[in-house]
Amino acid sequence: MTSHRFDPNFTDNVVNAMGENVNPRFRQLMASLIRHVHDFARENELTVDEWMAGVQLMNWAGQMSDAKRNEGQLVCDVIGLESLVDEITFKLADEATDAPTATAILGPFFRADTPFRSNGESIVKTAPKEKDGRGELAYMTGQVVDFVTKKPLVGAVVEVWQASTNGLYEQQDPDQEEFNLRGKFKTDENGKYSFYCLRPTPYPVPDDGPAGKLLKMMDRHPFRPAHIHIIATHNGYKPLTTQIFDRKDPYLTNDSVFAVKDSLVVDFVERKGDPQAGLELNYDVRLVPDGLKSNGA
Amino acid sequence: MTSHRFDPNFTDNVVNAMGENVNPRFRQLMASLIRHVHDFARENELTVDEWMAGVQLMNWAGQMSDAKRNEGQLVCDVIGLESLVDEITFKLADEATDAPTATAILGPFFRADTPFRSNGESIVKTAPKEKDGRGELAYMTGQVVDFVTKKPLVGAVVEVWQASTNGLYEQQDPDQEEFNLRGKFKTDENGKYSFYCLRPTPYPVPDDGPAGKLLKMMDRHPFRPAHIHIIATHNGYKPLTTQIFDRKDPYLTNDSVFAVKDSLVVDFVERKGDPQAGLELNYDVRLVPDGLKSNGA
Structure with a gap:
């Protein structure tokens, strides 16, 4: 050996x-x-020198970390570790053909205190700056169903959050209203949820620390493809944390934190006759009942 | 695969x-x-939770580190990594039968500005506290030779440092005179060096941080076996960094940082007729000429 x-x-x-x-x-x-x-x-x-360079880099990550920033986590993210332990933890399939919805990492911008909103409401509370030219509005809707029976789940909670067109989440950006681009929605009697949001846009992970240094040394960019975060929950079902990605995003195949899975890629399509939005996205969620051991097979 | x-x-x-x-x-x-x-x-x-526990531990190590303390290094030390990269870097044999002297880690208490002293001088500038009852004085001497020719090396520099009986090096302890238990010695016309020192005593690595937490979780003690640090140098030869260990130390077989090698274990013997010391240690050093590739075979 x-x-x-x-x-x-x-x-x-x-x-x-x-x-x-x-x-x-x-x-x-x-x-x-x-x-x-x-x-x-x-x-x-x-060698001793190479090992010590690694020690100093990890010490630097700790020194940059505080209540608002976890640089050790980001270092793991850029070598794919968070996405891998996510896959392992939930042991769910990548292909969604007849599997429950695949999971993805929570990320650092989740807020536990996001308010409930009504179905059909817009989460866009602060208009993105016009000069960005990227503020495309979209109507997102879908059904939450039982993975086994396919029956709709009434009163399931769908929580979403996304960055604005400048790449910043509301808590990073003093120009955005609190809870802008966040919301919790309860599914109706048909298991359906709906809201208006932005077509998401790509943004870079913070690259002023050791994770950024590693990315540069690995000759990689820091961008994450455009995505919307989703958590779906219902009594008696396993909670689902995921992200959905826009198929047209240029970073889809080279996400800096490797969180993209094929089954999480979605298509925004043209929406006609709605003055509020020119795009539409249908996205259904399959939740696994508690106690059911799914291996995605 | x-x-x-x-x-x-x-x-x-x-x-x-x-x-x-x-x-x-x-x-x-x-x-x-x-x-x-x-x-x-x-x-x-x-799992995600296990991974995050590791991230927090490494961030903690960085947050504890500063100019005087490298906790990331210590975390590596308690899982043997520094000793291993030391072995790899110097690619020298463990068995000293006919090999150059084996290496060991530098450790965090080296000082670049240690003064020269005369052969025969004592490095014990501050007497260890009597109540410790562990302050045994020893006369240490030996010859520095060429690994290949076995000829003595005149004017080689032997630098030594050791902790006092309270487990502290002089820069950690305001009660010790500066450069107490440190010294540089030049070998004489026979390649010999000599000085008085303390028989070394075991001490714990700092265990108030993540390295200490890991040691506790691994059900291990934090002690290092008693040792004396040595650096030997001579023009035209590869510098040697090593530590020598007292065969009678209770922690010899379970060093918390795994730095002990069989060839570095030495015997203090009784010294008669010397009012300055009741113990004696003979320790010869073999230096490898520059350009010679030794694999210790």
Whole structure:
């Protein structure tokens, strides 16, 4: 097993240094982490200087982090880790053919205190600046159904949030009204929700810290494709956290945090005869009943 | 190759997102790191909550770090990573039978401005507190030789530093004179150095941060076995950074940072007829000429 020329017992010694009084899951994770980190170092013959550059980068991430910003999370995001643990945690299929709706990462801009609004209401409370020329209004609607029976779910809650055309969420931007481009909606007697929103626009993740430095060193851009965040919940069903992406977005195939899944890509189509919006989006949500183990098969 | 039930293309997509303008070594390291991190997540089916606990721990390490303390380094140390990259970097043998002296980590208490002292001088400038009852004085001496020819090296510099009996280095302890228990010595016409020092005593690494939390969760103690730090240099030879360990130390087989190598374990023996010290330690150093590639075989 050991084809390298370093101490063949070193890693086992480190793993076996753990005592008896260790949580079994923690022991498994630490043992595996230690083995992978050591293998990484040996396979690449990592030098002291390279290792120390990594230490300094991770320390810098911690030093930039506070209540409003989690740079350690962002460093993980740009190497795909948050999207991967999201996929793992929810163990749901990528293809939506006959599967529940796929999940996606929550992201850092969720607010727990978003207000309820009426179906048909607009979440656009502050008009995007005209000079952007990107403020296209859209009518979004859909049905929330039981993944197994396909029956509509009445009174399910659909919560949405999106950035404005300047790439900023309302809490990042003093020019936006509080809770602009956010809302919670309850499905009606047919399981339907509806509201007006903006066609989403792409924006960069913050790139003034170690995550940005890594992106530059990897010769990658910091942009996320345009998306709308959705959380759907209903009593007796597993909550769903997801994002939907505009098929026409130029960053769809190279999201800086790798959150795009094929089943989450949607099409905005022309909407006629509505003075409020020239675009329309239909998006149905399938919720999995509690206790049902779905593997997306 | 992919025996898991997650997106089989995900990791390749993340690796291949790197652009053309990437330093080749950085590309190799990032590709390998991404693969190991993703494999770690998949093999253990890492959840979002577990991942976020790790992110918060690493952010905490950065927040505790400053000019005097590198907690990110210490987190690496307690999982053996610094010792491993030290071994890799210097690619030297563990067994000293006919090899150059093995290396060990520099540690955080080195001072670049340590003064020269005369051979035979004591580095004990502040007497350890009597109540400790651990202040045993020792005479340390040895020869610095060429690894290949075995000839003595005249004018080689041997720099040493050690903690006092309270577990603190002089810069951590206002009660110790500056440069207490430190010194640089030049070898004489026979390649010999000599000085008086303390028999070293074990001490804990700082355990009030994330490294300490990890140690507790792994059911491990924070102690390092008693040791003396040594750097030996001579023009035309590769510099050597090492630590030597007292064979009688109770933490010899379970160093909290895994820096002990068999060839670095030394024996303090009784010294007779010297009112200055009751113990003696002989320690010779073999330096490798520049340009010689030694694999310790």
